[in-house]
Amino acid sequence: MGQYITIATCNLNQWALDFEGNRDRIIESIREAKRQGARLRVGPELEVCGYGCLDHFAENDLYDHSWEIYGQILSNPDTFDILLDIGMPIIHKSIKYNCRIISYNGKILLIRPKLFLANDGNYREMRYFTPWNRPQYYEEYQLPKHIAKSTGQSRVTFGDCIVETLETRLGCETCEELFTPQSPHIAMSLDGVEIFTNSSGSHHELRKLDTRFKLITEATKKCGGVYLYANQKGCDGDRLYYDGCASIIVNGNVLAQASQFSLKDVEVVSATIDLDDVRSYRNQKSASNQAVNQKTHYNVIKSDVELSPSENIFDPTVYPSLPQQVKYHLPEEEIALGPACWLWDYLRRSKTGGFFLPLSGGIDSCATAVIVHSMCRLVVESIDDKQVLADLQMLVKDETFIPKTPQEIAQRLFYTSFMGTENSSAETRARAKALSQAIGSFHVDLNMDNLVSAVVSLFEVATGKRPIFKIFGGSSTENLALQNIQARLRMVLSYLFAQLLPWTRGKTTPGLLVLGSANVDECLRGYLTKYDCSSADINPIGGISKTDLKRFIAWAEINFKLPILNDFITATPTAELEPITADYVQSDEVDMGMSYDELSRFGTLRKVGKCGPLAMFIKLYHEWSQPPHNLTAEQVAEKVKRFWFFYAINRHKMTTMTPAYHAEQYSPDDNRFDLRPFLINPRFPFASKKIDELVELINERQAEIDASNKSVD
Numbered sequence: 001m002g003q004y005i006t007i008a009t010c011n012l013n014q015w016a017l018d019f020e021g022n023r024d025r026i027i028e029s030i031r032e033a034k035r036q037g038a039r040l041r042v043g044p045e046l047e048v049c050g051y052g053c054l055d056h057f058a059e060n061d062l063y064d065h066s067w068e069i070y071g072q073i074l075s076n077p078d079t080f081d082i083l084l085d086i087g088m089p090i091i092h093k094s095i096k097y098n099c100r101i102i103s104y105n106g107k108i109l110l111i112r113p114k115l116f117l118a119n120d121g122n123y124r125e126m127r128y129f130t131p132w133n134r135p136q137y138y139e140e141y142q143l144p145k146h147i148a149k150s151t152g153q154s155r156v157t158f159g160d161c162i163v164e165t166l167e168t169r170l171g172c173e174t175c176e177e178l179f180t181p182q183s184p185h186i187a188m189s190l191d192g193v194e195i196f197t198n199s200s201g202s203h204h205e206l207r208k209l210d211t212r213f214k215l216i217t218e219a220t221k222k223c224g225g226v227y228l229y230a231n232q233k234g235c236d237g238d239r240l241y242y243d244g245c246a247s248i249i250v251n252g253n254v255l256a257q258a259s260q261f262s263l264k265d266v267e268v269v270s271a272t273i274d275l276d277d278v279r280s281y282r283n284q285k286s287a288s289n290q291a292v293n294q295k296t297h298y299n300v301i302k303s304d305v306e307l308s309p310s311e312n313i314f315d316p317t318v319y320p321s322l323p324q325q326v327k328y329h330l331p332e333e334e335i336a337l338g339p340a341c342w343l344w345d346y347l348r349r350s351k352t353g354g355f356f357l358p359l360s361g362g363i364d365s366c367a368t369a370v371i372v373h374s375m376c377r378l379v380v381e382s383i384d385d386k387q388v389l390a391d392l393q394m395l396v397k398d399e400t401f402i403p404k405t406p407q408e409i410a411q412r413l414f415y416t417s418f419m420g421t422e423n424s425s426a427e428t429r430a431r432a433k434a435l436s437q438a439i440g441s442f443h444v445d446l447n448m449d450n451l452v453s454a455v456v457s458l459f460e461v462a463t464g465k466r467p468i469f470k471i472f473g474g475s476s477t478e479n480l481a482l483q484n485i486q487a488r489l490r491m492v493l494s495y496l497f498a499q500l501l502p503w504t505r506g507k508t509t510p511g512l513l514v515l516g517s518a519n520v521d522e523c524l525r526g527y528l529t530k531y532d533c534s535s536a537d538i539n540p541i542g543g544i545s546k547t548d549l550k551r552f553i554a555w556a557e558i559n560f561k562l563p564i565l566n567d568f569i570t571a572t573p574t575a576e577l578e579p580i581t582a583d584y585v586q587s588d589e590v591d592m593g594m595s596y597d598e599l600s601r602f603g604t605l606r607k608v609g610k611c612g613p614l615a616m617f618i619k620l621y622h623e624w625s626q627p628p629h630n631l632t633a634e635q636v637a638e639k640v641k642r643f644w645f646f647y648a649i650n651r652h653k654m655t656t657m658t659p660a661y662h663a664e665q666y667s668p669d670d671n672r673f674d675l676r677p678f679l680i681n682p683r684f685p686f687a688s689k690k691i692d693e694l695v696e697l698i699n700e701r702q703a704e705i706d707a708s709n710k711s712v713d
């Protein structure tokens with residue numbers, strides 16, 4: 001006969017250092033898990049203080065506060081009668097660990113430190129924590145006095161152990177441990193663990209979700225078992241968006257999956273599973289042989305917790321949950337939803353008056369505007385959520401405001417402006433206006449020529465020289481300076497308007513956050529003016545490639561029913577900083593000396609492929625010497641050198657780039673994801689010499705092949 005148990009996991013929108021808010025969300029998730037009939041609840045990594053505290057993890061206060069808050073959770077009667085797995089940092093023998101605490105009815109059963117820490121890309125766990133690099137090793141931990149008093153326990157087990165209930169064994173795996181070659185679930189499964197709990201702080205990256213699900217489903221397909229994955233969700237204080245997707249997987253089948261993107265602060269999913277399914281699945285001789293051959297075993301914390309209550313020996317109304325398909329969003333939907341949720345968290349947590357966006361009529365600022373529109377759509381869709389409505393009414397300072405359309409929200413929280421000059425075309429100006437009307441932003445259409453000419457005149461008075469554009473006979477230096485003046489003045493105006501626009505409408509709300517719209521490719525190539533409109537408060541698209549942004553706009557045209565977006569997709573990208581003449585219109589790709597598709601490839605090889613210039617040349621020669629490219633070795637070498645040249649001369653711009661939503665594996669974000677020097681010899685003389693030698697070699701070989709082909713003919 002089967003042995004059914006109901007178990008729960010959750011997405012929590014925790015905020016770094018928001019101890020009391022985090023506590024309330026944890027308690028609410030426990031109540032909800034109990035409402036769903038669960039006897040086990042797993043929460044995200046470091047949920048008590050929030051995952052992304054970064055260098056605050058060095059402060060001892062943080063550990064004291066966490067214990068105090070944990071004590072409040074533990075002693076709250078609402079958290080009784082359910083086995084709890086809560087993530088929290090702990091100092092043991094003066095060393096800081098990233099831990100999980102397993103407890104039941106106000107008593108701690110085990111503290112389990114993380115064995116393998118996350119330290120790649122955005123993660124720096126080794127900076128604050130020490131890995132418990134001793135599988136199956138454990139010690140005693142002396143509880144803080146106030147916890148000892150409330151639990152009646154002075155010491156508990158601290159280490160890599162497993163917990164036994166009256167019917168099964170449970171073991172913990174913490175986030176990164178799932179991604180490592182020697183994942184703990186393997187040894188635990190061979191030692192009889194049937195339920196694995198994974199508490200994670202894992203961020204969103206475009207097209208990444210399947211990696212996580214593949215790892216979990218493969219793990220439970222190989223080992224058999226029940227896997228509960230919990231994750232943080234939302235913006236907890238920096239560039240990352242943690243993307244939830246709490247899920248329950250049994251023997252490779254997904255039984256429950258929470259959302260990846262939503263405005264809900266607490267989301268609990270549960271499933272009823274049959275433990276016998278794990279036992280039947282594991283009935284394979286080779287696995288059993290491996291199990292009995294294990295030389296070392298886990299210390300087992302024995303408890304009399306009942307996950308499958310014996311009073312309900314058979315309840316015909318309780319059914320096991322059925323397998324379901326994993327829900328993946330299209331990359332376009334990920335762009336629509338992830339940055340929109342991040343913006344909402346940022347706005348409500350910063351308590352600012354809304355967003356100001358310089359809207360140029362080009363693709364990038366259009367994408368940013370559509371993401372704000374998506375945020376407004378999400379708010380309207382979630383208006384029945386008490387927290388969402390309370391946050392919205394707090395932001396607009398109106399307790400009666402209950403919007404029915406995204407446009408009503410934009411009218412109050414979203415401001416856009418076209419800041420034209422004599423170089424602007426009527427088309428871009430009209431596109432900006434039409435988009436603002438479609439999404440409902442408060443739009444200001446202005447001209448700033450008098451400002452530009454005032455600055456140029458000031459320069460002339462001060463120096464006696466007046467710069468002129470190249471097409472009128474000026475030098476490249478003059479040409480660039482004249483462009484940069486316009487671009488930088490837009491930044492100054494943006495901050496002025498962001499501060500004062502709500503005031504002009506008689507609103508008492510605080511100033512607006514200025515949104516930036518530089519995309520990941522422009523940042524990589526440095527195709528932007530330092531301290532122009534690319535310098536803003538936050539940037540939702542700074543981690544997204546131009547190619548993906550175009551796909552997103554095409555998707556939004558249909559799915560958000562915004563026909564105006566078609567005009568943006570079909571227009572040639574242009575900065576409109578130089579005068580337009582009968583035979584000259586400024587174009588991004590021509591200006592940059594490379595296409596956006598090429599930039600994506602360079603970016604991926606540099607960051608993801610970890611290629612230097614020489615390795616990049618070799619890879620791209622093999623790719624681009626083939627159809628449809630058919631480039632010569634010289635042409636590939638020239639492109640590669642040009643990319644590295646511009647990357648290097650502009651790297652300094654990344655040190656001051658606006659904080660942007662992290663979305664792309666090849667992001668050049670200098671703050672934390674892609675740390676590089678910013679004074680680099682852009683000619684890469686040694687690598688360039690090596691490339692030239694290879695080009696020569698390739699040409700010699702080609703000549704030999706051509707000659708031998710000729711002699712055969």
Ligand SMILES: Nc1ncnc2c1ncn2[C@@H]1O[C@H](COP(=O)(O)OP(=O)(O)OC[C@H]2O[C@@H]([n+]3cccc(C(=O)O)c3)[C@H](O)[C@@H]2O)[C@@H](O)[C@H]1O
Nearest residue numbers: 480483484487526527528529530574575577591652678679
């Ligand atoms: N090694 C170094 N370390 C630190 N700082 C360094 C530096 N080298 C220059 N700088 C500083 O940076 C300045 C040069 O940078 P910056 O002033 O930005 O100017 P710059 O990079 O020379 O020019 C702006 C670039 O962006 C392009 N642009 C302009 C406007 C719009 C768009 C568009 O996206 O559509 C593109 C434009 O075609 C041009 O390629 C120097 O004047 C100096 O102050």
Ligand SMILES: Nc1ncnc2c1ncn2[C@@H]1O[C@H](COP(=O)(O)OP(=O)(O)OP(=O)(O)O)[C@@H](O)[C@H]1O
Nearest residue numbers: 358359360362363364365417418419420517533575
């Ligand atoms: N005429 C304008 N009015 C308002 N804002 C502008 C204008 N021109 C440029 N901007 C702002 O400056 C940013 C950078 O300008 P740039 O010309 O480099 O555009 P971009 O990076 O190609 O972006 P877009 O596709 O939005 O034009 C734009 O994203 C926009 O926010």
Ligand SMILES: NC(=O)CC[C@H](N)C(=O)O
Nearest residue numbers: 118175176179201202203
């Ligand atoms: N917190 C963690 O351990 C996260 C690391 C893991 N590789 C992830 O991206 O999900």
